[in-house]
Each structure stands twice: as C-alpha cells, then as structure tokens.
Amino acid sequence: MTIRANVFPEATQWSEGEKKAMDEYWPVLVRVLPHDVVFIADPEGSIMGFGSSIGPQYVGNGSAEMRLVGALREVLAGGHLGFDEVKGVLRDVLPLEDEMVGTVRESLLSAFFIGQRMNRETDRELKAHCLAFDDELGPPIADVKSLTHYGEPYDIAIYDIF
Numbered sequence: 001m002t003i004r005a006n007v008f009p010e011a012t013q014w015s016e017g018e019k020k021a022m023d024e025y026w027p028v029l030v031r032v033l034p035h036d037v038v039f040i041a042d043p044e045g046s047i048m049g050f051g052s053s054i055g056p057q058y059v060g061n062g063s064a065e066m067r068l069v070g071a072l073r074e075v076l077a078g079g080h081l082g083f084d085e086v087k088g089v090l091r092d093v094l095p096l097e098d099e100m101v102g103t104v105r106e107s108l109l110s111a112f113f114i115g116q117r118m119n120r121e122t123d124r125e126l127k128a129h130c131l132a133f134d135d136e137l138g139p140p141i142a143d144v145k146s147l148t149h150y151g152e153p154y155d156i157a158i159y160d161i162f
Contacts, residue, residue: 007078
C-alpha cells in the first residue's frame with residue numbers, strides 16, 4: 001500500500017474507503033503494530049497523516065537487517081536499486097534455511113521482494129536476483145521449450161522462445 005500511495009498512477013492509488021479506514025484506525029495501529037510493520041506502512045512518517053517517528057527512525061537490528069532497511073526505503077519510495085545493492089541484500093539473507101531464521105525479519109524481506117516486483121524491477125535488479133541464487137544453489141539446468149516472460153506484474157504472459 002505504501003508504493004500505491006506514493007508512486008502509482010492516481011487511478012490505482014488508495015481508494016476513498018482505504019483512506020478513510022487508515023485515517024480512522026492508523027492512530028491505534030501505530031501503537032500496537034510491531035515497529036517493522038509500521039516502518040513498511042509509513043517509512044517516512046508522512047503517508048498516514050498521523051505523525052509517527054517510528055518509520056523515519058527505524059533502522060532494524062544487525063548489519064543484514066540494516067542493509068535491507070536501507071534498500072527497502074528506496075523500494076518503498078518507488079525507486080530502483082543497483083546490481084551490487086540487490087546482490088548484497090540477497091547475500092546477507094541466503095541461504096533461506098532454518099539456521100538463517102532470525103537474520104532479518106520476514107516482514108521486511110517479504111516487503112523487499114513484493115516491492116521490487118510492484119516497481120517492475122529493472123534488468124539489473126532481476127540479474128542480481130538470478131545470480132545471487134545461482135551463487136547459492138549453482139546455475140539451474142532446464143531442458144525446456146518455453147519460458148515464462150518477465151513482464152508487467154500479474155500479466156501472466158507466456159512466450160515461446162524456440
């Protein structure tokens with residue numbers, strides 16, 4: 001919702017009902033939600049209209065989460081990241097295995113992935129994602145006749161490449 005409020009075309013930004021609900025419930029939510037969720041909802045403390053310093057002051061815990069929060073600020077503002085920045089964030093959180101649980105909050109990592117997709121990640125961002133997983137798991141081997149197209153979010157476009 002943060003990205004929709006900030007950078008999406010007006011027709012797809014918050015509806016009047018969403019605005020009314022947030023105006024009514026945000027003052028309560030900001031007091032009871034975990035700080036990471038408040039940060040995701042209002043990273044600069046300016047979207048909800050009710051002044052909260054949680055988002056602007058939120059930095060996360062530990063170096064991996066701090067790097068993720070910094071990248072997430074850019075993503076939630078509708079921006080794009082460089083190849084090295086994306087790969088650095090992913091190196092911090094991979095492998096996604098049980099012993100890594102707790103390195104970063106799942107809410108922040110989820111917002112990072114969802115936010116990049118909503119912003120229509122650039123070629124360099126997509127390449128960083130692919131190579132980070134290749135570094136972790138090895139290059140994938142696929143004997144396929146067609147691939148799913150990386151296009152507009154949710155367009156479900158399939159193209160034959162052979």
